Amino acid sequence: MATTRTGNTPVTRPTVPGGPVASTVPVGAVYAEGTRLEWGASLVEGSVVLDETVAPNAPWSAVVRQGHVLTIVDVGGNQSADCLLYSADDPEERYSVPDTLSWQGNAYVRTGTVLRSNEGRPLMTVVANEIDRQDTIGGACGKESNTLRYGHHVMFQHGCRENFLAEAGRRGLGVRDLVSNLNWFMNVPVEADGALGIVDGMSAPGRRVAVRAERDVLVLVSNCPQMNNPCNDFNPTPLRMLVVDPTPAARETRLAPPVGDARSAAAAGTPEGAS
């Protein structure tokens, strides 16, 4: 697999030499003019190996090498970054909500949370986080589930499940590989009687979360296009994805290609000693 995917094209009106092309397609909304955007920087010191923007409504993916740290910047504030993780070497081992929650005995994701696979092993660890708690209960939006939540009149709208399918397809994965996901910067409280739902976010422009890869991990992200609930504050904004190699050696050889195989160090740095 390639280390990065290039060519993130923002959702804009297509243009040909004669000028913008008119379209009758009802594409998703993007942020309002005048929206405050804070592009931030990596939460962890290190040499930058990837720095990309995910346009509103768009999917994204990259392989984050073991030991590297991915910072996700919530550029416009309260923009849900729906996220799935796969072991890059064996994508059938992938992120698991219940395993992540069971192992830590808590329903919310915070600094220190180990993001575990369906086989209970660490894929990534949250090493820094600038909002109270991150969500992994709320799942992804999609055309089909939107019909249940809001009505069949929104079936035509774009959704995270569509993004996941499109981006997974580029990586040789498909619908069998989609499972319950993380939602960075989304707020889903569980109340005492079990009531649960997506409510106004706790994030703000420029807030960040940083996750360290415990082995080579394929990260899939959908920059959520949902316009029927507050998961993006009804104002879809970009995300910035920064990967750094925090090792001192890497700092001296800036922009060198990722070190071939860091797997020999596997598990040595994994929390809880599990592997």
Next chain:
Amino acid sequence: MTTAESSTAGAPHGRYPAGQGSARARDLHLTDSVRSARQDARAQGGQSGQWMPYLPASGSPYCPPEVDPSALVWAETVAPGGYTHKVLARGTRLRFDDPTGDACAHLLLFNALEPIERLNVADTQKIPWQAYLGQNHPLLSGDGRVLAVVSGDSSGRHDAFCGTTTDAWNERKYGDARPEGPSPSGRGLFLKAAAKHGLSRRDLPPGVSFFQGVRVESDGTLGWQGSAGPGTHVELIAEMPLLVLVANVAHPLDPRPGYVVGPLRVHAWRGAPTGPGEPRFTATPELHRAYLNTVDYCEARGL
């Protein structure tokens, strides 16, 4: 087959009463020719055990109350640490009974016709605006349809957060996770059940479990609630043709140091799916639209 006493196969079975007393199994069988081996094998039929499927299902010794035995299509007692699986027609009633208070029915559901459509726990919690499973709670697929609905629940102690156990978890907690061992993981058993329907690792999404409750505390802590005691049951309606996978294994958060699981009784009988005339069909706007999607799919397929 070896007759060596060191055979590992002999040991576990000796733990269960099978009418063999303390005699060695070897001494109870005359198998020195095909004829005697056949006689010996056939003489073993017709016995009953504590955990077994009952065939025909109508002959179940544990037919649920007010169910016509002739309508039964599945009757089984799943052993502690055991698993089972079945393809059920649309409309089938599926009931789990926990006779001892120690069963834990881990469940995965698939559309039997297109198994890429399967239980989606996030949607199952998010769309009804409710994290805890109970009466009328739909078990939703990721395709906006009702795979099954909880139509009866005398336990109220269930969990949709923790999923089932992995080998890594059980090895850490019990020192062993082999599916043939004393503390099998739920995932290990699901893998085998799935394989018998041509499915594999990537086809196993997060699941739900019945009879051992978990509640989320205000700081997010997953609090153990455990069982409601012996003699409870849960009933589901298959709203679509279902592939059902069941693993009866210790819940991941079970605080007991030992691996304690009781037998799980499973019964299913013929019935009709929830129809537009029933209160459940329109109980909430979300459930109503989920049923509309489900009926739309089934009608188009001629189901």
